[in-house]
Amino acid sequence: MSANAICGYAGKILRVDLTNERITEEVWDEATLRKWVGGVGFGAKVLYEEVPPGVRWNDPANRLIVASGPFGGTMVGGSANISFSTKGCLTNGATSTQANGFMGAFMKSSGADAVIFEGIAGRWVYLYIHDGTAELRDARHLLGKNTWETEDEIKAELGYADRQMSVFCIGPAGENLVKYAGIFGDKDHCAGHNGIGAVMGVKKLKAFCAPLGRTPVKVAAPKKLLPSIEAIWRDVQKDPGGKRIFDFGTAGSYETGEQRVAAGTLPVKNYLTNLYPEARLMTCQYVRERWSATPKPCWACGSHHCHMITITDGPYKGLKVEEPEYEMFAAWGPLVGNTDPAETLVISNLLTLLGLEGNEAGFITSMVIELYEKGVLTKEDTGGLELKWGNIGAMRTLLERITRREGAFADMLAEGIRHAAETLGEEAKNCAVYTMKGHAPRGHDHRAFWREMFDTATSDVGTYSSSYLGPPDPDTHSLKDRFSPEEVSTHIAKTKGRRQFEDALGVCSFCVRAPMRFLLEAFNSITGWDFTVKEAQDVGLRVANLMRAFNLRHGVGADLETPSPRWGSTPVDGPAKGISIAPHWDAMLDTYYRLMGWDRQTGKPLPETLRALELDSVVADLWRDTKV
Numbered sequence: 259m260s261a262n263a264i265c266g267y268a269g270k271i272l273r274v275d276l277t278n279e280r281i282t283e284e285v286w287d288e289a290t291l292r293k294w295v296g297g298v299g300f301g302a303k304v305l306y307e308e309v310p311p312g313v314r315w316n317d318p319a320n321r322l323i324v325a326s327g328p329f330g331g332t333m334v335g336g337s338a339n340i341s342f343s344t345k346g347c348l349t350n351g352a353t354s355t356q357a358n359g360f361m362g363a364f365m366k367s368s369g370a371d372a373v374i375f376e377g378i379a380g381r382w383v384y385l386y387i388h389d390g391t392a393e394l395r396d397a398r399h400l401l402g403k404n405t406w407e408t409e410d411e412i413k414a415e416l417g418y419a420d421r422q423m424s425v426f427c428i429g430p431a432g433e434n435l436v437k438y439a440g441i442f443g444d445k446d447h448c449a450g451h452n453g454i455g456a457v458m459g460v461k462k463l464k465a466f467c468a469p470l471g472r473t474p475v476k477v478a479a480p481k482k483l484l485p486s487i488e489a490i491w492r493d494v495q496k497d498p499g500g501k502r503i504f505d506f507g508t509a510g511s512y513e514t515g516e517q518r519v520a521a522g523t524l525p526v527k528n529y530l531t532n533l534y535p536e537a538r539l540m541t542c543q544y545v546r547e548r549w550s551a552t553p554k555p556c557w558a559c560g561s562h563h564c565h566m567i568t569i570t571d572g573p574y575k576g577l578k579v580e581e582p583e584y585e586m587f588a589a590w591g592p593l594v595g596n597t598d599p600a601e602t603l604v605i606s607n608l609l610t611l612l613g614l615e616g617n618e619a620g621f622i623t624s625m626v627i628e629l630y631e632k633g634v635l636t637k638e639d640t641g642g643l644e645l646k647w648g649n650i651g652a653m654r655t656l657l658e659r660i661t662r663r664e665g666a667f668a669d670m671l672a673e674g675i676r677h678a679a680e681t682l683g684e685e686a687k688n689c690a691v692y693t694m695k696g697h698a699p700r701g702h703d704h705r706a707f708w709r710e711m712f713d714t715a716t717s718d719v720g721t722y723s724s725s726y727l728g729p730p731d732p733d734t735h736s737l738k739d740r741f742s743p744e745e746v747s748t749h750i751a752k753t754k755g756r757r758q759f760e761d762a763l764g765v766c767s768f769c770v771r772a773p774m775r776f777l778l779e780a781f782n783s784i785t786g787w788d789f790t791v792k793e794a795q796d797v798g799l800r801v802a803n804l805m806r807a808f809n810l811r812h813g814v815g816a817d818l819e820t821p822s823p824r825w826g827s828t829p830v831d832g833p834a835k836g837i838s839i840a841p842h843w844d845a846m847l848d849t850y851y852r853l854m855g856w857d858r859q860t861g862k863p864l865p866e867t868l869r870a871l872e873l874d875s876v877v878a879d880l881w882r883d884t885k886v
Contacts (some may be wrong), residue, residue: 264288265478266328266784271300272392274385276461277318277377283391283699292787292874295762295797296327298354298719299760300372301343302801302808305352306876311811315453316435316460318378324365324426324466325372327764328784331363331475331557334487336365336766338557340423346452346720347437348618348674348697351814352805353452358766359422359444360470363557367471378461384412384427390473397464403613405429405442408465427465428455429613431661435459436672438618438697442610442859446554446564446580450615452697452720453674472813478786486780491560493772495731497729500771502553507563508584508768509542522706527590527647528624529691529703529824531831539599540591542581548599551581559769573787574600585701589620593701594627595647605654607805612661619660621698622675623653625690634685641665674698677727677796679822691825694818697721705827706834708746712846716750716819718805723757724750728771733791741834743842744849751853755798762797800871803863806856807876808870819847 271284294303301323313319322344329337338771340362346353366374369390382397400408409425416423426443432455440448477483494500517536526534538544542565545551550568555561565581582590583641587608590596609616623645629635630645637644641659643652659668671678675698679690692698693715700722704711710722717723726734735752739745757775760767763781770777774791782789809815820826820843828838841848851858855867865877 260571262290263435265476265786266332266821267291267296267370267383268369268473268475270370271388272370272373272387274373274375274392274394276375276379276383276394276463279379279383279394281394293797293800295759296330296371297325297339297356297513297762297764298343298758299327299762299797300325301354301800302352302804303343304374305343305345306804306808309345309808311813313345315345319376320345320457322375322454322457322461322463323372324375325764326362326366326406327762330371330764330780331366332477332784332809333483333558334765334769334780334784335491335561336556336559336769339761339764339766340365340426340449341764342441342449342454344454344457345812346454346697347456348453348676349695349720349809349814351452351695351720351809352718353454354723354761354805355449355451355454355721356761356767357426357441357443357447357449358556359447360421360557361426361443361468362764364424364470366466366475367473368468369471369473370468373466375461375463382462382464384464386736387466387468389471396702400427401433402430402463405613406445406611409443412465412467416467416469421478423467423469425465425467427613428458428463428613429661431613432456432459433659434663434672435463436614436663437663437674437677438615439613440615442613443693446610447556448610448615450617450743453615455613455615460849465882475784477784479783483780483783485873486776486783489776490770490772491782493729493744493776494769497771499549499727499885500729500768502773503563506542506546507561507565507581509545509582509587511541520833522829522832523702523704524592525588525691525701525703527595528593528621528628529705529827529829530628532703532706532829532834534592536597537592537622539597540587541603545581545603546601556766559766561769561854563768569600571604572600572631574604574732577604579603580610582606586616588701589616590650590653593620593624594650594653596650597648598650601650605650605657608654608657612657614657614661617701619657620701621691622671622678623656625675625686626656626671629682629686629688632685634682639667641667664797687824690822692822694820694822695720696813699825703829704821704825705829705839706745706832706837708740708839709749711821711825712850713750714745715821716847716850718802718809718814722800724753726753726756729773731773741837743846745840747846747849748853751850754802754854755795758798758801759794793810796871801874803868803871803873804876806861806863807868807873807880810860810862811879819861846886
């Protein structure tokens with residue numbers, strides 16, 4: 259069977275040589291597609307095979323892989339997800355991050371399953387995919403424009419109305435190589451982890467875009483697919499967590515913000531406390547009750563997640579902004595000591611326009627505020643800014659300076675939280691929240707959320723990469739006690755592979771919070787294959803182990819799999835008061851490495867683990883000096 263005839267795929271990979279401004283096409287055979295599926299699977303394969311040790315994140319030889327998957331552009335809800343893979347600039351290691359919206363569907367209907375960017379352009383360009391072909395266009399007139407302006411101008415230039423074309427781009431932060439710049443698309447969707455926007459910036463790639471094309475995705479058994487989609491949606495809404503996200507998105511993942519306070523997972527004032535009485539103000543429920551909310555769903559998605567908000571009172575009356583995700587409510591509310599939801603909406607939207615990833619920006623800002631409040635930093639250090647808890651005006655100015663790398667202080671903060679903490683000294687290193695691999699975590703107080711802390715610290719993709727919190731599933735390991743070292747480490751190992759498989763499918767993970775059998779029924783209906791649960795899990799584990807092998811070869815080792823002092827500290831109040839993960843960390847690593855089939859001392863996947871996943875060639879790379 260030729261690749262063009264394989265259901266679920268457009269049948270073509272675009273390779274864009276930015277240095278020579280040359281675009282070529284590749285066709286992968288069915289065996290390759292079945293082994294890697296799509297999305298992060300494609301990314302892991304290309305990254306490992308084409309980016310050898312010694313290549314840094316800003317090297318022309320680094321790759322940026324943008325890939326959909328077999329679900330992309332089908333009737334499955336949220337099936338326009340795209341996965342970005344590269345060597346990131348915060349960890350100088352493997353990166354995988356996803357974004358929703360429309361690109362995955364539009365790119366495939368325009369003729370491409372994935373795009374591999376290599377080299378560095380001699381001028382600023384953007385990629386235009388359309389009608390089964392692609393071209394590089396001059397982007398110099400877009401320099402300095404924010405993400406919304408860039409999207410609007412490209413659509414106007416090419417003659418497309420809103421929602422007829424998907425545009426993903428970088429803002430000024432990516433142009434200036436801020437190391438936590440993200441890639442933003444369809445106005446309010448972000449692929450943000452490990453400085454992926456800076457990678458796009460160093461390549462002088464301002465944007466890439468695709469309209470809704472003329473070639474629908476071919477589905478092997480459409481009559482079987484519809485019942486599978488219905489089964490997935492029933493389970494999503496039957497599960498309490500899935501239903502809350504269906505109704506309100508991530509910022510409604512608890513009925514009220516107070517429930518995060520009750521769980522101890524809301525990050526407040528840089529982890530100095532867990533008390534935040536104003537929590538409900540930082541939820542979608544409150545925002546939609548108070549102001550005007552207009553739904554803005556992604557491709558084929560029936561959930562009530564994404565919205566645009568028009569502020570109808572106060573100093574920002576009439577301003578239209580994106581509704582923040584939970585993590586932006588957390589970062590620009592409790593984490594920085596702010597209690598005004600309007601200010602949270604405005605600063606969150608500012609981050610999108612500037613092209614900054616909000617988790618890293620939030621933890622950097624809260625660290626700086628704590629140091630300023632303690633007198634470690636002064637106005638002379640901050641360039642005249644009075645960086646105190648809740649002073650949103652000063653924070654906005656700081657973020658704009660960081661985006662422009664304006665002044666020595668902002669330039670230093672633009673390098674990321676680990677670099678900033680190490681530069682500012684011991685007090686900063688003791689209060690900064692970050693992984694020792696070099697990036698900030700997502701916006702929770704993970705001291706009461708061990709599952710995600712442990713997963714993030716041991717992940718090989720610049721963010722967390724495991725776990726399943728959907729309805730009961732006999733094929734996916736559940737977690738019963740969030741403070742059990744044995745259960746948490748076992749859960750992370752046993753669910754490794756589930757999320758990677760989802761990220762290979764080209765679908766929003768919130769739309770497939772359902773038992774694996776329903777995902778596979780849909781997957782097999784689309785592709786015409788006969789995937790089993792074991793085969794799907796192997797795809798995910800293959801990706802996870804290959805990303806780990808990549809990191810080990812590039813110097814990102816197991817010795818870095820610990821939290822920073824503040825991140826791993828013991829809460830002083832709240833429901834997790836006095837409970838500490840630190841005494842259990844080494845034992846958790848023992849359990850995790852053993853269940854993953856990795857060597858405890860080096861973190862290397864064992865030869866038998868790699869061979870079982872059809873990664874025989876990687877054995878020689880990792881165990882070259884060892885008789886195996």
